[in-house]
Amino acid sequence: MKKLLNLVIMTTVCTILFTGCTLEKKPVSKTNIKYPVINNESKFSLNDKIYFLMVDRFNDASVENNIETNKNVKTTFHGGDILGVKEKLDYIKSMGFTAIWITPVVDNDLGGYHGYWAKDFYNVDENFGTIEDLKELTQEAHKKGIKIILDYVVNHTGPKSDLLTDGKHENWFHYKKIINDYTNKEEVEDGWLAGLPDLNTENPDVRKYLIDNAIWWIKETNVDGFRLDTVRHVPESFWNEFSYKIKEQYPDFYMIGEVWDSNVDTLEKYHELGLDGLLDYSLYYGIKDTFKDGGFVTKLLKAIENDKKFKDPSLNGIFIDNHDNARYFSLVRYNVNYLKEALTFMYSYPEIPIVYYGTEIPMKGGNDPDNRKDMQWNKVKDSKIIPYIKMLNSFRDKYVSNFKVVANDNKFIAYEVSKGNSKALVISNVYNGEKNISFEYKAKSLINYETKEDLSKYLVNGKITMTLKESENIILIVK
Ligand SMILES: [Ca+2]
Ligand SMILES: [Ca+2]
Ligand SMILES: [Ca+2]
Known part of the structure; x- marks a missing residue:
């Protein structure tokens, strides 16, 4: 009875509030691959390194568009805008990045500072600027050899999007239901994630x-790729x-999907x-379970092994x-x-490294919204991680x-990493104390990549034997 009552209530809510929702779900085949994969030369390759930023939290270039700004509230707009990104192109380029992934700039519902609550799909949010600003950003970025990746969401809209409220879009939304069982594919695909339509x-x-x-966004703004949200x-x-x-129209356009799942078989399906x-959420978990106090290298080895299930992982994104x-x-x-050990691994692995804004300072931040604080520009000058990231970008x-x-x-x-005739060896001590390390390795000489110091003395009888300090990471050029 209670269930029936709930259904009646939900049906009523659906009819009153969400004129666009549908209660009848048409059966469709969800697994058929109908269209071939277009595998032309991508604009992206292993040479790319992506800097990822939240537009609202990065840099405020214009106070005129600070419409909903309230810096005292963690979950609303703080004033960052598209022209703020443009202002910092040289900063991003100077670290060695070749591309920037920006959070969605589509017009959002009230409070949608993150950009994931689309209201009007054909507009830029008034807090971020205008479509002209985005065109300008892309144009300037391209002049500097930087590509722009736009975050794009098709799964849901904001709570009060125009499509939902205009009464003209019958059957455009799934029946309102919460996702309870994340192993149930239909529920995961049709449920209202975080209560969003x-x-x-x-x-x-x-x-x-x-x-x-x-296609309109690509054509209008000339962006180079999409980061696709909530793909699963x-x-x-x-x-x-x-x-x-x-891809029929833009064969070299880059699309990278977010499937929040560490199962490589699941991820690989979306390549197909x-x-x-x-x-690459598989490697993400491997990295974070390894390079930390109390971490275990076996976690990373397992993730590396699993990663071999990808037919071609080279355009995947690796992140920490x-x-x-x-x-x-x-x-x-x-x-x-x-942090340095994790970054070094990320930069050494043959997938595209993605650095989250603020890592270079480095910023602190726990789970959302703590990890979304405003960029602390005052810390840039004295940062010791910026030179490290620069080093990694050129090392790569x-x-x-x-x-x-x-x-x-x-x-x-x-x-060991290699490219053409160049070879390097990275040794990472994961232990939170000094550690004696010894293993068989053939080389003529070893040079510390960062200090240029000759460390060949550690090569004895076909073995490398050395002592690394607490959680020390060393990059060696091998000849
Ligand atoms: Ca602003
Ligand atoms: Ca808006
Ligand atoms: Ca969905």
Whole structure:
């Protein structure tokens, strides 16, 4: 009876508040791959390094668009804008980045500082600026050799989007229901994530609307790629059609999807549907369970092993934190050495590294919204991590294409990277104390990449034997 009553209430709510929702779900085949994967030359490659920022929290260039700004409230706008990103292009480029992923700039419902609550799909949010600003940003970025990735959401709209409230979009939303069982694919795909109106992406009208809209953003603004939000919450057949129809017109356009799942088989499926890359949540967990006080190298080894299930992981994104996960610096309780070890691994692995804004200072921040604080520009000048990231960006250019683990125990890992004739070896002590490390390794000489010091003396009888300090990380050029 209670259930029935709930249904009546929900039905009423659905009718009164959400004129667009549908109660009848049409059965559709969600797994069929109908469109071929277009695998042309992508604009992106292993040479890219992405800087990821939240537009609202990065840099405020104009107070004129600070319409909903209230810096005292963590969960509303703080004033950052598109022109603020443009102002800092040289800063981002100077660290060695080749691309910037910006959070969605689409017009949002009240309070949608993060950009994930679309209200009007054909507008830039008034707090972020105008479509002209975005065109300007892309144009300036391109002049400096930087690509722009736009965050794009098709799964849901904001709580009061125009599509939901205008009374003209019958059957454009799924029946309102909360996702209770994350192992139930239908529930995950059709439920209202975080209570947000879930678009009925099986409806051909909705598909056409979203695909047309995505193409409109590309054509209008000349952005180079999309970071696709909440991919696992949208039917697979949608992504197959979406990526095909975009690539039909823009074959080199880059699409990287967020599937918040550490299972590589699950992630790989979306490659097969047509996305170029996935955010590698498998490696993320491997990294964070390893490079920390009490971490275990076996966690990372397992993730590396799992990663081999990807047919081609080279356009995946590798990361150590983001706006949904606590900042790495906080995870390791402000131990700079562990942060450096994680960053070094991220830069050594043959996927595209993504650095979250503020990591370079480094900023503290626990889970959302603590990890979304305003960029602390006053800390840039004295940062010791900025030179480290610069070093890694150029190290990557010279040495990183192939990767292999050459030795380990549970508290250290040694991995080799190479590109053409250049070879380097990274040794990371994961232990929170001094550690004697010894393993078989053939080389003529070893040079410390950072200090240029000759460390060949540690090569004896076909072995490297050395003592690393607490959570110390060393990069060696191998000849
Ligand atoms: Ca502003
Ligand atoms: Ca708005
Ligand atoms: Ca959905």
